[in-house]
Structures are given as C-alpha cells and as structure tokens.
Amino acid sequence: MIDLRSDTVTCPTDGMWDAMYKAPVGDDVFGEDPGLNALEKKVSGMFGMENGVFVPSGTMGNQIGLKVHTQPADEVIIDENAHIYHSEGAAGSLISGIQLRPLPGNRGVVNCDIVRPAIRTRNDWDPHTRVVALENTSNKGGGTCYPLEVMKELFLLTREHGLALHMDGARIWNAAVATGTDLREYGALCDTISVCFSKGLGAPAGSMLLGNEDVIKKARRFRKILGGGMRQAGMLAAAASYAVDHHFDKLEEDHKKAKKLAEAVAESPCFDIDPDHVETNIVLFRVIRGSEEQALAWFDSKGVAMIPFGDETIRATFHFQVSDRDLDTALDAVKTYTGEEKSHP
Numbered sequence: 179m180i181d182l183r184s185d186t187v188t189c190p191t192d193g194m195w196d197a198m199y200k201a202p203v204g205d206d207v208f209g210e211d212p213g214l215n216a217l218e219k220k221v222s223g224m225f226g227m228e229n230g231v232f233v234p235s236g237t238m239g240n241q242i243g244l245k246v247h248t249q250p251a252d253e254v255i256i257d258e259n260a261h262i263y264h265s266e267g268a269a270g271s272l273i274s275g276i277q278l279r280p281l282p283g284n285r286g287v288v289n290c291d292i293v294r295p296a297i298r299t300r301n302d303w304d305p306h307t308r309v310v311a312l313e314n315t316s317n318k319g320g321g322t323c324y325p326l327e328v329m330k331e332l333f334l335l336t337r338e339h340g341l342a343l344h345m346d347g348a349r350i351w352n353a354a355v356a357t358g359t360d361l362r363e364y365g366a367l368c369d370t371i372s373v374c375f376s377k378g379l380g381a382p383a384g385s386m387l388l389g390n391e392d393v394i395k396k397a398r399r400f401r402k403i404l405g406g407g408m409r410q411a412g413m414l415a416a417a418a419s420y421a422v423d424h425h426f427d428k429l430e431e432d433h434k435k436a437k438k439l440a441e442a443v444a445e446s447p448c449f450d451i452d453p454d455h456v457e458t459n460i461v462l463f464r465v466i467r468g469s470e471e472q473a474l475a476w477f478d479s480k481g482v483a484m485i486p487f488g489d490e491t492i493r494a495t496f497h498f499q500v501s502d503r504d505l506d507t508a509l510d511a512v513k514t515y516t517g518e519e520k521s522h523p
C-alpha cells in the first residue's frame with residue numbers, strides 16, 4: 179500500500195537502524211545520555227536558541243511549551259485550525275488549567291489584524307492573555323507556511339503586550355525548506371518552539387522543545403512530572419540526529435511530489451483544489467463528484483491510502499518513503515476517478 183495518510187508513517191532506514199544500534203546511552207533523567215545531550219545542543223544551535231529538551235512527542239512539546247509560559251486561568255490565542263486546539267485532547271485545560279482562544283485565520287495562519295483585537299485587558303474578570311501560539315506549517319491549513327514578515331509583526335505585537343510566542347513547529351523543517359528560511363530566523367522570533375523528528379524527517383519518535391535556559395530548566399521538570407523522562411533514550415536521539423542530517427534535505431522532493439499530485443487533482447472535474455495553496459508536503463482537496471468515502475475507496479482499490487479530513491475533504495501527505503513510482507500510481511488513481519458510483523468499488 180502506498181501510504182499517503184501522514185508523514186508519520188515512515189519506518190527507519192538501514193542507516194537509521196545502524197545509528198540507533200550503535201548509539202551511546204546513559205540516564206537522561208540524570209542528564210547523562212551523551213547522544214541526547216549532543217542532540218539538544220545541535221538542534222538548539224540550528225535554531226540559534228539557548229537550549230532544548232527532548233520529549234517523546236510533539237504533543238508533549240507543545241503542552242510543556244504552554245505550561246512554562248502560563249498560570250491557570252490564563253488564555254492562549256491560537257488559530258482555530260491548530261493541532262493544539264483540535265488534536266491534543268484539550269490537554270491545555272487538563273495540564274495547565276488554561277483556556278484557548280481560537281481565531282479564524284487564513285489556512286491556519288493568523289496575522290496581527292486578527293490577533294490584536296483578541297488580546298484582553300487586565301480587568302479582574304478577564305482571562306489573562308499570556309501566549310500567542312502559531313503552527314508552522316499548518317497541518318489543517320494544508321501545509322501552509324507562515325510568511326516571515328507576518329511572524330515578525332506578531333513577534334513585535336507579543337513584545338508590546340508582554341506575551342510569549344510559542345510555535346508548534348512539528349513541520350517547521352518543511353516551512354524552512356519551502357521558503358528558504360534559515361531556522362535561526364524562526365528561533366529569533368519565538369520564545370519556545372516545539373519541533374518534531376517523527377514527521378517528514380522520518381525518525382520513529384521524538385520531538386524537542388527549544389527556548390532559553392530558564393524555560394528549558396522549567397520544561398525539564400514538567401517533562402519529568404508528565405512521565406516524559408526516558409532514561410536511556412540515546413537510541414531515539416541517534417535516530418533523530420540521523421533524520422536531521424540525512425532527511426532534512428529530502429523534504430524538497432516531498433514538496434515537488436505534493437505539487438504534482440495537486441496539479442493532477444486540479445485537472446480532474448471530480449475534485450476542487452487550488453494547487454497554489456500547496457506549499458509543502460500536504461495536499462488537501464475536496465471531492466465534488468461522488469463522495470469523500472467513494473474517492474477514498476477508489477484510491478484504496480488502486481493501492482493508495484489517503485485520509486478523510488472532514489467536509490468532503492481528503493488529505494494526502496508526502497514523505498521520503500513515497501517513490502516516483504508511487505507518485506505515478508497516485509496520479510493514475512486521481513486521473514481515473516470518475517465519481518460515478520457503479521464504476522467504483
């Protein structure tokens with residue numbers, strides 16, 4: 179099966195297994211895992227940030243990111259399509275006692291015009307706004323990248339109001355490649371960034387929260403409290419490090435393949451998509467002939483798995499384990515879909 183359901187479905191390559199097998203390990207809760215220490219130094223350096231803490235998942239990275247900036251009864255401004263809002267089980271209310279303030283952005287991107295009016299005054303009865311949380315790229319937005327100018331304006335707005343800026347950078351690697359942005363430019367504009375090694379980079383697990391020394395000191399404590407202290411996690415650090423070194427550059431290929439699929443989808447009378455909206459490795463398109471269910475079943479019968487994304491929308495996501503041949507198969511599946519019930523399974 180050609181698996182376009184997500185970029186989280188990749189399996190370690192031989193080179194990655196080898197790196198994991200040979201990884202030196204130690205007890206990371208004591209700060210003694212050499213591979214993890216090196217990874218935290220390497221990745222925080224890539225973003226020009228002071229330090230980082232390795233966590234098991236992007237969800238934990240985001241939630242600790244919110245925890246370090248907030249007190250219970252604070253509010254976090256966020257786009258209404260954000261992963262933190264939709265797909266982290268309302269963890270912010272459970273872990274940090276905070277409220278999220280979802281705002282309608284453009285394909286997952288909010289700007290100052292949208293955020294400014296949502297920043298509250300400090301009356302006793304107001305929730306206190308503490309954080310603006312951005313997602314780059316935006317998953318539900320269709321892999322959209324934050325324009326750096328928009329980020330800069332939002333950064334200045336947060337400074338003006340004494341707010342923290344957290345970025346869910348699960349796919350920041352894709353954004354950097356697609357826009358030609360140096361990772362340090364993102365680092366300079368954020369108080370915390372959560373980056374994932376297990377999306378397009380292809381590591382089996384692991385994320386990292388980046389920030390200044392104070393924030394990361396606090397974050398290490400919350401990681402332990404949440405059960406994210408993993409002891410000899412050096413083999414995961416080795417996979418993540420290998421992924422950064424060997425797979426970061428491959429993301430451009432994923433973006434090209436996504437664009438090709440988007441163009442084929444655009445040519446079909448059965449689907450609706452603006453291929454210009456496909457900036458990275460995620461392709462969202464609506465089914466306008468037949469149904470989402472029917473189209474997914476058709477793709478499935480051709481050996482291509484995609485996922486339903488609500489409102490007759492389908493998501494296809496590219497990763498380095500989708501070959502050129504796989505892409506051709508997916509293109510063929512798109513081109514041969516007719517939307518007529520009887521010709522489809």
Ligand SMILES: Cc1ncc(COP(=O)(O)O)c(C=O)c1O
Binds near residue numbers: 238316317374385
């Ligand atoms: C944008 C975004 N942020 C965070 C996450 C959470 O990552 P994890 O599944 O590692 O918790 C995901 C997962 O797909 C995501 O797409």
